[in-house]
Amino acid sequence: MKGLHQKAWLKGYILVTSLIIITSGLFAQGAGTVLSTDKLVKYVSYFNAIDTETVKNHVPNSQAISWMSANIPLFESPDTTLTKIYYYRWWAVRKHLKQTPDGYVFTEFITPMNHGGKHNTISSALGHHIYEGRWLIDQKYMNDYIRFWLYVDKQTPKPHLHAFSSWLQDAIYNRYLVNSDKGFIEQNLLELNADYNLWEQEKQLPDGKFWQFDVRDAMEESISGGRKEKNVRPTINSYMYGNARAMVAMAKLVGNDSLVQKYERKATQLKSIVQDYLWNDTSAFFEVRHENGKFAKAREAIGFIPWYFNLPDDKAKYAKQWDQLSDTTGFRAPWGLTTAEIRHPEFRTHGSGHGCEWDGAVWPFATTQTLRGLANLLSNYKQKGTMNSNIFYDELHKYAWSHQKNGLPYLGEYQDEKTGYWLKGDNPRSSYYNHSAFADLIISDLVGLKPRADNIVELKPLIPRDKWDWFCVDKIPYHGKLLTILYDKTGTRYNKGKGFMIFADGRQIYKGKTVGAIRAKM
Numbered sequence: 092m093k094g095l096h097q098k099a100w101l102k103g104y105i106l107v108t109s110l111i112i113i114t115s116g117l118f119a120q121g122a123g124t125v126l127s128t129d130k131l132v133k134y135v136s137y138f139n140a141i142d143t144e145t146v147k148n149h150v151p152n153s154q155a156i157s158w159m160s161a162n163i164p165l166f167e168s169p170d171t172t173l174t175k176i177y178y179y180r181w182w183a184v185r186k187h188l189k190q191t192p193d194g195y196v197f198t199e200f201i202t203p204m205n206h207g208g209k210h211n212t213i214s215s216a217l218g219h220h221i222y223e224g225r226w227l228i229d230q231k232y233m234n235d236y237i238r239f240w241l242y243v244d245k246q247t248p249k250p251h252l253h254a255f256s257s258w259l260q261d262a263i264y265n266r267y268l269v270n271s272d273k274g275f276i277e278q279n280l281l282e283l284n285a286d287y288n289l290w291e292q293e294k295q296l297p298d299g300k301f302w303q304f305d306v307r308d309a310m311e312e313s314i315s316g317g318r319k320e321k322n323v324r325p326t327i328n329s330y331m332y333g334n335a336r337a338m339v340a341m342a343k344l345v346g347n348d349s350l351v352q353k354y355e356r357k358a359t360q361l362k363s364i365v366q367d368y369l370w371n372d373t374s375a376f377f378e379v380r381h382e383n384g385k386f387a388k389a390r391e392a393i394g395f396i397p398w399y400f401n402l403p404d405d406k407a408k409y410a411k412q413w414d415q416l417s418d419t420t421g422f423r424a425p426w427g428l429t430t431a432e433i434r435h436p437e438f439r440t441h442g443s444g445h446g447c448e449w450d451g452a453v454w455p456f457a458t459t460q461t462l463r464g465l466a467n468l469l470s471n472y473k474q475k476g477t478m479n480s481n482i483f484y485d486e487l488h489k490y491a492w493s494h495q496k497n498g499l500p501y502l503g504e505y506q507d508e509k510t511g512y513w514l515k516g517d518n519p520r521s522s523y524y525n526h527s528a529f530a531d532l533i534i535s536d537l538v539g540l541k542p543r544a545d546n547i548v549e550l551k552p553l554i555p556r557d558k559w560d561w562f563c564v565d566k567i568p569y570h571g572k573l574l575t576i577l578y579d580k581t582g583t584r585y586n587k588g589k590g591f592m593i594f595a596d597g598r599q600i601y602k603g604k605t606v607g608a609i610r611a612k613m
Contacts, residue, residue, distance in 0.1 A: 194235030208251030215255035215309035221262035264337035268542035315379035315387035333400035398464030424508035427453035455527035466536035
């Protein structure tokens, strides 16, 4: 097998030299760009060469270079693992893009699934898909995909949008903060309101709390949950808080005062529910409450989700929860962040590798949420506990490093926390599993571009001080322009001078000496 991989790599490498010449000229020399597509071509040629491509959707491997060159921001850094997996993840996302009679959609599994809806769509990672896809230059793909879920799915014999908890409204608003497409919000706000109302009919208790089965949180076989247990969980209650805050913002955008007032009340109520009902002072953690009102007495990664939406108050008692992240009896494991605390007596006892177990195994879905929550804590809160940018960087790097199987790039469903073995890794359904995000963490958290509604470019980088001498993210679509964010300690890497810089369509809008939090007008 090793010899076959070497031959495949050699064939891919032979293609690289000619493709670099062709593609660099076509795609990298546009006005204002700094990076060429050399690295993209190199990595994608390698990914193609080692891939069996048993499934071909809208963009086959043969067109991956041209499609990615035209659609994704370019990235490079001294951390070759982060850079390589950045391109691998976009390469894998592209595999899931399907053109259908109902427009473009993205799938979760590369193979047909019995629990999939029309066109094999599944809604469990929809929020991740939208956050990741907001950085595509051509937004027709995400426009179609969102419309599919809002209008087409509901017309099917068995709608699938509410098969899993969702932060759909939140994701759509945060996409708006990137593309400034007010018309899309105006067209779909009432449908988003109807969707929120439906969640209330289906999953809300009379006192305002939301309940969910763990399997419908896409987190089955958890320590705290059950497939038939109507528990009040940090997941769905945080999601609905994020959705309510997004509805407030979108209603203000279009001038719908009645919706603004309606969702401000809902957001206030849900914030209180999460903080007053789901916070366990004994464990210093946000926990699940069972139907009988008792805490599950299990620290799980879902307890970090409230920070994904900046929900908790800026208090030391809440920030203390994050100490568990770097504790080796808490959530820190050799191959990633676990989904339950390692010290718990029921850690890794529910699925045992045969089902989809969220009782401790490492899931990229949860890792994405936890890293975003940590980034928000570090960027938006004064009370940070023991957390710092080094911890964020190390866990992000570990997340990138975990994208491997037998030494080759791979993305599956979930992993053994000690060995990195991909559980279900021998099942074809797990390959290229589109159930998480990665590029969004690089752009919005590590590099720190914080999308806003106004004409300000705000950066809150989480690159540790003096970690990198250079880096660049290029061709970032933002408010109708293409941004370039770069740092060049010596000025010789990009020949733009020394320091930290931002360009909008090639025009410099900021220059400083060091990487740090800044705001600049476009």
